[in-house]
Amino acid sequence: MNVLRKILFPFAILYGFITTVRNFLFDKGILKSTSFDVPVIAVGNLSVGGTGKTPQIEYLIRLLSDKYKIATLSRGYKRKSEGFVLADATSNAEILGDEPFQFYQKFPNIQVAVDANRTNGIAQLLSQNEKPEIILLDDAYQHRKVKAGFYILLTSFDDLYADDFMLPTGNLRESRSGANRANIVVVTKCPNNLSNEKQEEIRLKLKLNPSQKLYFTFIDYDDVIYGENEKIEVNVIKSESKLLLAGIAKPKPFFDYLKNEKDECLTFPDHHHFSDADLDAIQNKALNKKIVTTEKDYVRLKDSKLVSQLYYLPIKSTFLNHQQDFDTTVLEYVNTILKS
Numbered sequence: 001m002n003v004l005r006k007i008l009f010p011f012a013i014l015y016g017f018i019t020t021v022r023n024f025l026f027d028k029g030i031l032k033s034t035s036f037d038v039p040v041i042a043v044g045n046l047s048v049g050g051t052g053k054t055p056q057i058e059y060l061i062r063l064l065s066d067k068y069k070i071a072t073l074s075r076g077y078k079r080k081s082e083g084f085v086l087a088d089a090t091s092n093a094e095i096l097g098d099e100p101f102q103f104y105q106k107f108p109n110i111q112v113a114v115d116a117n118r119t120n121g122i123a124q125l126l127s128q129n130e131k132p133e134i135i136l137l138d139d140a141y142q143h144r145k146v147k148a149g150f151y152i153l154l155t156s157f158d159d160l161y162a163d164d165f166m167l168p169t170g171n172l173r174e175s176r177s178g179a180n181r182a183n184i185v186v187v188t189k190c191p192n193n194l195s196n197e198k199q200e201e202i203r204l205k206l207k208l209n210p211s212q213k214l215y216f217t218f219i220d221y222d223d224v225i226y227g228e229n230e231k232i233e234v235n236v237i238k239s240e241s242k243l244l245l246a247g248i249a250k251p252k253p254f255f256d257y258l259k260n261e262k263d264e265c266l267t268f269p270d271h272h273h274f275s276d277a278d279l280d281a282i283q284n285k286a287l288n289k290k291i292v293t294t295e296k297d298y299v300r301l302k303d304s305k306l307v308s309q310l311y312y313l314p315i316k317s318t319f320l321n322h323q324q325d326f327d328t329t330v331l332e333y334v335n336t337i338l339k340s
Contacts, residue, residue, distance in 0.1 A: 005169045012169035019166075019174040026144040033147035034119045038126065039134045039337040041330070042148035044141025046161040046178055047171040050249030050270070051154040052188035052219065054099050054296065055317035057138050061107050063327055064134055064334065069111075071132035073121045074100045075139060076114030078271045084124045087112040093300045098271060099138065101299050118146045134334060141181075142173055150333045153182035155206075156250075157190040157216075162205045179206070184213050184329065189253070192218040194320055215326050220318040221257055225292055225311040228302070232311065234258070243286040245293040247272035247300075254294055258313065272300075279304050 025031040041060065045051040057072060064070055076085070076097035087096055087104040096104065096114050104112040111132055115121030118140055125132055137148060155161045161179060164170040179185065187202055194216060203214055224231045237258065244255050247268035255265045266285060268278070282291065283306060291309045293301065298312035319326060 008168045009165075012166040015168070016166040016172075016175050020177075023144070023174065023178065031144070033144055034122075035147040035149070036122055036126070036135075037337075038132065039150065039334045040122065040137060040146065040148040041134065041150045041152065041333075042137040042140045042143070042146070043152045043154065044137075044139050045154045046141070046173055046176065047155070047159065047164055048167070048173060049156075049159070049171055051156045051159075052217070052317060053139055053154060054102065055219065055315055056152065056154060056186065056188070056217075057103065057136055058106070059317045060136055060330070061103070061110060063330065065107065065110055068133040068334070068338075069130070070107075070109075070134050070136065071111035071113060071125050072100065072103050072136045072138055073113050073115065073118060073125065073140075074103075074137075075116050075118075076100055077139075078273065079114060081114070084115040084117075084121055085113065086124070086128070087114075092303070094273075098296050098300050102296055105299065118143045122146065133338065141178070149337055150184075150330070151182045152184045152186060153179055154186050154188050157187050157194070157202075160187070160202065160205065162207070180209060182212060183333070184215065184326070187214070187216045188219075188317065190216050190218045190320060192220075192318075192320070194218075199320075213325070213329060215322055216320040217317045218320060219253065220316050222314040222316075225313050227290075227311040228307050230311075234313070237290070237292065237311070240290065242290045242292055243282070245282060245291055245297060247274075247297050248294055251294075254313070258292060268297075274301060274304065279306060282306060283309075 026033055043053055043056050061070055079097040080094045093101040100112050100114050113121055113125055118137060122135055161176055164172050166172045185208060199216055208214055223234055225237055241262040244259055244263055244265045246254050249270040251267055286309060290311055291306060292311045295312045295314050301310055
């Protein structure tokens with residue numbers, strides 16, 4: 001924790017008090033929450049920064065979309081549009097935001113929508129002729145105006161909410177007690193060899209309620225990087241000299257997975273909109289070498305002048321254990337609501 005964050009500790013106390021009062025008012029029904037008749041699953045976190053929400057949403061899409069009509073609803077962070085937008089063939093990352101546009105491109109059989117007002121967004125989705133049977137809310141854990149039927153809370157292995165503090169001293173958006181709303185807690189970005197003993201240590205630290213379930217996942221990288229018209233095996237690209245490019249919250253694991261001593265790494269802020277000057281700088285640094293980036297960055301860069309050099313590495317969320325139990329828990333919730 002740096003000195004400035006320590007100095008701002010009184011503001012963290014004030015911010016914590018405000019969010020606690022807000023949650024109390026929602027819990028008691030003084031502030032209104034809207035619920036819906038369809039299964040609504042909210043995925044989010046207590047902290048700012050990357051906890052792996054996108055691969056978790058994608059996991060749920062893969063789990064559910066073969067049997068049900070799915071819609072995702074996101075805020076559409078840093079998009080240049082306003083209000084409710086339902087993705088279609090004219091959409092791009094500027095209209096939807098990078099993560100929703102990634103969902104739209106990867107999963108053409110689902111509906112993808114954005115709206116900062118999640119209550120309105122759900123109502124709009126349910127007014128469609130082809131209305132969804134299940135709605136996945138992306139990054140909506142603190143959006144209390146919607147009462148989701150099922151909450152999945154994510155926390156990073158190397159930055160557990162139990163070890164964190166309220167903003168601005170730490171990274172928490174609300175107090176640790178907010179975890180009590182979760183049906184499931186997922187510890188993300190674990191080492192893929194995390195021991196059972198360490199898992200139990202984390203379980204005790206998080207102090208979950210008896211009704212809550214805890215799971216552990218790690219980031220699993222694809223064996224191939226993908227360009228506009230070419231695929232290259234990761235073990236081949238690792239040995240080549242290249243430029244690694246990332247505009248995500250925590251790029252170090254991505255860099256560490258691909259880089260060798262000849263590579264250069266270039267970092268931009270999370271959800272960065274690349275300007276012409278940025279593109280020139282990237283091209284000048286890369287020269288004629290391949291540029292390998294994240295999937296989220298690729299959807300913002302694929303229509304740029306970098307496309308002939310540009311490749312991306314997909315990731316997915318993989319469970320260390322008890323994957324079947326996670327799947328069953330989610331499906332039981334969905335089936336209960338759909339049959340009621």
